[in-house]
Amino acid sequence: MPDRTSISPEFQALILCGPGLSLNTFTSTPDEFPKALVPIANRPMVWYPLDWCYRMNVSRISLITPPSSCKAIEDALSRNPDLTSLPHPRPDVIAPESLSQNTGTADLLRLPEVQAAISGHFLILPCDLLCALPGESLLEAWMVQAAGIIGSSALPGGLGVWYPTKGEHAVKGEETNFLITAQSSQPTVVPASNSLRPNISQVVYSSTTDTLHDITDSKHCFPIRHGLLRKHGRIRMLTTTRDAHIYLFPHWILDFLNRNPTFDSIGEDIVGWWAKATWQDGLVPKLGLDRILDPSLSSKLNNNNSINPPETGTNANTNIEDDIDLASMCSTHVSHLPTRETSISPPPTIPPFLAYIHPTPSSLLRRIDTPALLLHSSLHIAALDPSSTSPLAHPQKLHPTATIAPRTTVSHDVLLGPNTAVQQHATIKSCVVGANCVIGAGARLLRCVVMDGVQVGEKAVLTGAVVGARARVGRECRLGEGCEVQPGFVVEEGTEGKGEKFMVFEGLDDDDDDDDGLQEGEDEEDEGGMEKDI
Numbered sequence: 001m002p003d004r005t006s007i008s009p010e011f012q013a014l015i016l017c018g019p020g021l022s023l024n025t026f027t028s029t030p031d032e033f034p035k036a037l038v039p040i041a042n043r044p045m046v047w048y049p050l051d052w053c054y055r056m057n058v059s060r061i062s063l064i065t066p067p068s069s070c071k072a073i074e075d076a077l078s079r080n081p082d083l084t085s086l087p088h089p090r091p092d093v094i095a096p097e098s099l100s101q102n103t104g105t106a107d108l109l110r111l112p113e114v115q116a117a118i119s120g121h122f123l124i125l126p127c128d129l130l131c132a133l134p135g136e137s138l139l140e141a142w143m144v145q146a147a148g149i150i151g152s153s154a155l156p157g158g159l160g161v162w163y164p165t166k167g168e169h170a171v172k173g174e175e176t177n178f179l180i181t182a183q184s185s186q187p188t189v190v191p192a193s194n195s196l197r198p199n200i201s202q203v204v205y206s207s208t209t210d211t212l213h214d215i216t217d218s219k220h221c222f223p224i225r226h227g228l229l230r231k232h233g234r235i236r237m238l239t240t241t242r243d244a245h246i247y248l249f250p251h252w253i254l255d256f257l258n259r260n261p262t263f264d265s266i267g268e269d270i271v272g273w274w275a276k277a278t279w280q281d282g283l284v285p286k287l288g289l290d291r292i293l294d295p296s297l298s299s300k301l302n303n304n305n306s307i308n309p310p311e312t313g314t315n316a317n318t319n320i321e322d323d324i325d326l327a328s329m330c331s332t333h334v335s336h337l338p339t340r341e342t343s344i345s346p347p348p349t350i351p352p353f354l355a356y357i358h359p360t361p362s363s364l365l366r367r368i369d370t371p372a373l374l375l376h377s378s379l380h381i382a383a384l385d386p387s388s389t390s391p392l393a394h395p396q397k398l399h400p401t402a403t404i405a406p407r408t409t410v411s412h413d414v415l416l417g418p419n420t421a422v423q424q425h426a427t428i429k430s431c432v433v434g435a436n437c438v439i440g441a442g443a444r445l446l447r448c449v450v451m452d453g454v455q456v457g458e459k460a461v462l463t464g465a466v467v468g469a470r471a472r473v474g475r476e477c478r479l480g481e482g483c484e485v486q487p488g489f490v491v492e493e494g495t496e497g498k499g500e501k502f503m504v505f506e507g508l509d510d511d512d513d514d515d516d517g518l519q520e521g522e523d524e525e526d527e528g529g530m531e532k533d534i
Contacts, residue, residue: 011139011248012060013053013123015091016108017046017073019066019101020128022369025484025501026451026468030101033469033487034069036127039451040368041381041394041432042417043082046073048392049129054087055391056135061091062117063127064108070095092117104264109257118254121156124247124266130377131246132363132390133161134194138356141196142248145184146354155293157351158253160203160271161246162238167360171376175369177243177267178212180205181355182232196356203275203355204232207268209239231279241357243267244367250351252292259288271353278350293348364392371466371484378432378449383413399435417452440475457493 020027020035027035036046046063053061065073074093077083096113105124108114138159146157165174181201205228216222228235247266256274263269277283284290358365368374384393394415398404402416405424410416414428417435422428425442434452439445442459449466456462457475465479468487473479477491480498485491489502 010060011058011121011123012062012118013049013058013125014114014118015046015049015053015061015063015125015127016105016245017063017065017069017127020369021101023371023374025371025466025486025503028486028503030066031068032072034065034072036063036065036069036073037076037080038374039378039434040130040374041378041392042415042434044076044080045368046076046127047082047086048131049125049127050083050086050091051391052129052131052135053123053125056139058123058135059087059089063091063093064099064114065093065095066099066101066103067095067097068101105266106257106263106269109254109266110261115254118251121248121250124245124249126245126367128368129244129246130368130392131244131365132392133358133365137194137196138246138248141200141356142354145197145200146248146352154349155252155351156250158250158271158274158353159200159248159356160267160353161244161356161358161365162241163244163358163365164240164360165242166240169364169366169376169380171370171372173370174366174373175242176209176240178205178207178209179203179238179241179243179355180228181236181238181357183234184352184354199359200354200356201236202232202278202352203271204228204235204279206243206272206275211268212239225280227281228279238357242367244358244365247271255292256287256289259292274350274353278352284348284350289350290348293350363390372482375447375449375464375466379413379430379447382415382430382432405441423458434469451487 017034017036019030020038023035023038026038027033037044039045040048050061053059063073070093077090077093094113094117096111099108099111138161142159146159162177162179165171165176180203182204184200184202212222245267253270257263257270260269260273263273273283273287277287277289364377364380366373366377368377381392381394382397384390386393386395386397397412397414398410398416399418399420401418402420402422404410404416404422405426407424408422409427409429410422411429413430415432416422417433417437419435420433420437420439422439423441423443426439427444428439429446431445431448431450433439433445433450434454436453437450438455440456440458440460443456444461445456446463448462448464450456450462451467451469451471453470454467455472456467457473457477459475460473460477460479462473462477462479462483464481465483465485467473467485468489470488471485472490473485474491474493474495476494478496479485479491482499483497484501484503486501486503489504491502
């Protein structure tokens with residue numbers, strides 16, 4: 001546990017590089033191409049949380065990944081131009097042997113390799129985070145409202161980030177969370193004009209939307225405990241916000257996690273139970289928070305439960321009562337009650353877990369964990385002007401090594417990667433095209449993401465599609481809104497589709513029909529010239 005008398009503003013960051021199940025079209029081979037390396041606007045996905053950390057002067061960074069993806073991520077850190085251009089020191093890669101693609105986020109924090117890497121207060125970030133919010137403002141808000149007064153004996157609290165799924169950057173079908181907040185205690189110091197503190201409140205309940213639906217379906221309502229209303233007379237329920245999975249945790253949270261081995265998720269279990277413990281009676285001792293917040297309580301309990309051994313030797317009392325148990329001969333039962341302390345200590349104060357609710361008309365903040373979000377966010381970054389103040393903007397939209405043939409149309413909101421060739425009469429509008437791509441003559445691309453090494457055939461039309469690396473789209477293909485093409489997949493000439501996934505489904509065998517009992521020679525035609533029915 002860190003020193004209780006000093007609160008250090010220094011943080012270390014843990015970036016969780018998960019499996020990317022919702023991006024399975026592009027992450028079907030996590031050993032070679034994990035989710036953390038899926039490009040967003042021609043940069044690896046993990047570049048964005050790394051850059052965000054460096055911009056707020058957090059340089060102690062660890063990437064947590066399953067062993068199967070470790071080599072691919074380490075190679076990218078050494079070779080990818082965007083990742084090698086980041087400041088030093090280079091992030092560490094931690095790949096615990098027992099970490100799998102299905103390990104819960106709370107279980108991940110219990111792994112010995114992860115806990116050994118945490119030495120103080122820490123940040124937890126997802127690898128799919130896209131954040132233009134100034135990180136130093138978030139740290140300042142935590143130091144003022146959650147960490148308490150420097151020199152105080154109270155342990156610091158935590159801070160999480162949520163953002164609205166409605167508004168300017170809304171994408172249909174995005175995941176949401178259920179959050180209940182109450183007004184937090186405000187410091188006497190007036191916040192600066194650019195401070196995040198006006199948008200910070202205290203979390204009193206946190207869960208997923210699925211959990212909310214389960215409760216309302218079974219009870220036909222959402223019951224609210226009286227203890228919550230007694231503690232907070234005014235609460236706010238949010239159902240259209242999403243947990244950004246940005247958490248600022250104090251070091252003592254590891255002790256809290258180890259005392260509750262059933263916790264599986266950070267957002268619903270760690271944050272949810274912590275928030276409820278601030279107002280629900282009886283939760284503090286059940287969760288072990290009383291012993292964490294008041295270590296002296298553990299020693300008191302141990303002393304009360306200890307049995308003093310009898311005295312022996314010269315100091316022992318030699319009265320006959322010590323040799324004969326007179327109490328057992330008495331018909332009156334004598335009970336030995338524990339000695340009560342005359343002074344009752346007040347229950348420990350639970351440090352709050354705060355929520356920063358990102359306002360709607362503000363800088364871009366979201367997670368990129370679906371193809372629709374990948375497409376929308378990539379096109380948003382492509383539209384940013386190079387002179388923009390946004391840290392996400394590219395310094396140049398058309399790479400100097402990209403070649404554009406005469407009589408082609410390339411709009412101002414297009415990103416072209418290095419060594420990409422656009423042949424004559426092609427039209428590209430509002431797109432992101434990666435490196436080493438070939439866009440055939442007469443092809444039309446509108447609102448698309450085309451990853452590295454893709455070949456688009458002549459007169460092909462792509463609208464709202466996401467094409468994986470090294471894929472080939474045949475000539476005169478028409479791929480409409482929502483189409484996804486797996487890396488390396490070949491779309492045959494003239495193919496038409498809308499909202500389809502073009503990928504190889506593992507486990508399917510073209511020769512499965514042989515298992516139905518057909519032997520060689522059994523496929524003879526019947527008298528009508530038709531093959532026998534199987």
